[in-house]
Amino acid sequence: MPHLCTPTTVLMMKTHLASIVAAITVGCTSSADPRPEYHSEHAVIQTDYGPLCEGTLSRIDDEIERIDAALGIQDSSYISEVRIVGDEISDYCGRAGACVKFSSGRMYIFYAAMSSFVHEAVHQRANPTGVNQGKPLFIEGLATALSRPGCHDEAREFFSLEEYLEPASGYDLPRHAYYLGGELVHWLLETHGVVPFIEFMLATDAKDTPAQVQDTYNAFFGTSLKDDLTAHLRPVTAPFEPWELGCVAPEAERDKQGDGYRFRETLDCQSNRVQNDFSTIVFHGPGQRALVEWSIIVDESNAGYFELVGELPTGAHLGMRGCDCKLARPEHTVGVSPPPVGSHDFWSGREVLLGPGRYIVTGRGPFGEVLDLELSMPCTLEAANCPAGQQCSIWNRCEPETALLAEPGDMCEVIEGVRSCEAGSRCVSGTCVAECDAAHPCADGAVCGLTRLCGPPCDLLAQDCGPGSSCALGSGPDDPGQCVPSGAGQLLDTCHRLDDTCSSGLVCGDCGRGQVEGCCVPLCESDDGCPAEAPACGIPTGWSVGVCV
Structure with missing residues (x-):
């Protein structure tokens, strides 16, 4: 049900902390602010940049x-008041693009x-609890942790730590304060x-000295703030x-x-799947374009090449991005094959190589356009x-073949090419080698490697394969190494990460040259060997x- 709004509407918000009761005045259209007004269940939004879609x-x-x-x-019953504005944002928020008063x-x-x-919105919903009167490191940290x-x-x-605790305003926080505060x-x-966190925030004040904040923190949590500030940073491999x-x-x-x-949706503003494309x-x-989002989950059974099938309407666009912190650090995608893609714009190409993981696909276009597209395996x-x-190929891609084909x-x-x-099977250094994946296991006595080739197991450090072969990374910790024919690639030579044509003792690593193009680098146990x-x-x-990557 939409909320009715009158200039005298006052709501009371009671939190789980019985001692906190705050009166919140709901935003209402008035002669001083005649912007069109939109109502959702929990918010009243005023903006000249509508109409706001049901999905928004x-x-x-x-x-x-x-x-x-x-x-x-x-x-x-607590209703958030939001105003979406244009260049006048500086009148309200100074140099920031958004703020809560x-x-x-x-x-x-x-x-x-x-x-x-x-x-x-975290700042806004937390405001009645009183936590926004505390230290900015924790105020912005809460908003970061929940956004x-x-x-x-x-x-x-x-x-x-003192430099992060000294500021009494979020505008004055030094670099990385939001990140550190969020992780803490x-x-x-x-x-x-x-509850203990909010009680701690209520016991602090923006004007407290760093020493006072540290003492209060220790009293509430029994640990040192100086130690905790950087002790709990989640690695990119954490399960976000x-x-x-x-x-x-x-x-x-x-x-x-x-x-x-399949990505099918009419860009109808009345659909709860369709959002405004403010960007x-x-x-x-305003009021010209919309967007719709889908999640896709790729696993080992269908990882490989995909192609976009169907026509994008005039003025429409489809793009995707990976949902994984590991994408920011290539050393953490070494054991994933094919490598996950960070982002892809289907304006630049209808083919994309997708490794295992979660992705967001976003369709954009004028209101009223119909998107009906598929991302399918070419073969x-x-x-x-x-x-x-x-x-x-084993990567689900059609490739030219010779008239006469050799057997494995x-x-x-x-x-x-x-x-x-x-x-x-695939020609590797002059020999046909059987290909493999989750649906196509290797014969007994062989293991499947990251490049989806079958080969005998081996010791990565000992490099105990026979002459003409190299011990390459297997497909996981239980298959640590597999023998494949050695290529000719020498240290730092360009190679293809789906084929790995490097010589013995080297593998095709990520050298910042793209998703599949890499260079021949050594195996390693630490950074010292790279x-x-x-x-x-x-x-x-x-x-x-x-x-080495």
């Missing part, structure tokens, strides 16, 4: 409900900064719960929740074959559905050895 209002409500649950707020509880947000909505925390970067250099508050909420990575869209339906995905207002004006080995003169184990001719072995061009030793989780 639903997304706002979903985020507010998640935040309220995390904060322990049980009174659903703690005195009134009202949120102001620049239309092109809607990605900041969740962060500011979208940053991914860990070992190269970050931090300031001293995440740990405090997980370890101690929301989808909402922490901005990946909360419903899953796309599968295509007819069951291996791909394009500067180019197209499968079982279907053998490539055009004449081509065959399907036979000699073959290496021709770049052309397959000279029978389907299900060259300057690939200085980090990427050791997959559970493995004892990795490759």
Whole structure:
């Protein structure tokens, strides 16, 4: 039910802390602010950049409900007041693109900064508890912990604890304060719960000295704030929740074959799946374009090449991005094959290589357009559905083939971009080697490697394969190494990460040259054994050895 709004509406919000009762004035249209007004279940939004779509209002409500649950707020009658504005944002928020006025509880947000909505909504929903009167490190830390925390970067250099505690305003916080505060508050909420955290915040004040804050922290939590500040930074391999990575869209339906995905939606503002595309207002004006999002989950059974099937309407766009902190650090994708893609724009190409993981697909276009597209495998080995003169690779991609094809184990001719072995095998250094994946296991006595080739098991450090072979990374900790024919690639030579044509003792690693193009680098146990061009030793989780990246 939409909320009715009158100038005298006053709501009382009672939190789980019985001692806190705050009066909140709901935002209402008045002669002083005649912006059009939109109502969702938990918010009143005023803006000249409408009309606001049902999907936008639903997304706002979903985020507010998640935040309220995390904060322990049980009174659903608390209505958030939001104003989406244009260039006048500086009149309300100074140099920031969004802010909450703690005195009134009202949120102001620049239309092109809607990605900041969740962060500011945490400030807004927490405001009646009184926590926003505390130290900015914790105020912004709470908003970061419950919105979208940053991914860990070992190269970050931090300031001293005192420098993070000294500021009385969030504008004055030094670099990385939001990230550090977010990770600290995440740990405090997980370890101690929301009630002790709020009680701690109520016991502090923005004007407290760093020493006073540290004493209060120790009294509440029994540990040292100086130690805790950097002791609980989650690694990029941590199991982040989808909402922490901005990946909360419903899953796309599968295509007819069951291996791909279908993206079908009419960009109708009345649909609760369709949101306003605020990012394009500067180019197209308000109320012109919409967006819709889907999640897709790729696993080992269908990882490989996909192609976009169907026509994008004029002015429409489809893009995708990976939902994984590990994408920011290539050393943590070493044990994943094919490597996950960070982002892809289907304007630039209809083909994409997807490794295992979760992705967000976003369709954009003018209101009223119909999106009906599929992301499907170009082929499968079982279907053998490539055009004449081509065959399907283990990566689900049609590639040219020679007229005469060699059998597995036979000699073959290496021709770049052309397959000279029978389907299900690949020419590697002049020998046809059987290909493999989760659906196509190797014969007894052989293991499947990261490049989806079968070979005898071996010891990665001992490199105990026979002459002409190299011990390469297997497909997981239980298959640590497998013998494959050695290539000719020398240290730092360009190679293809799906084929690995490096010489013995080297493997094709990520050298910052793209998703599949890499360079030949050594196996390693630590950074000390890596060259300057690939200085980090990427050791997959559970493995004892990795490759330089």
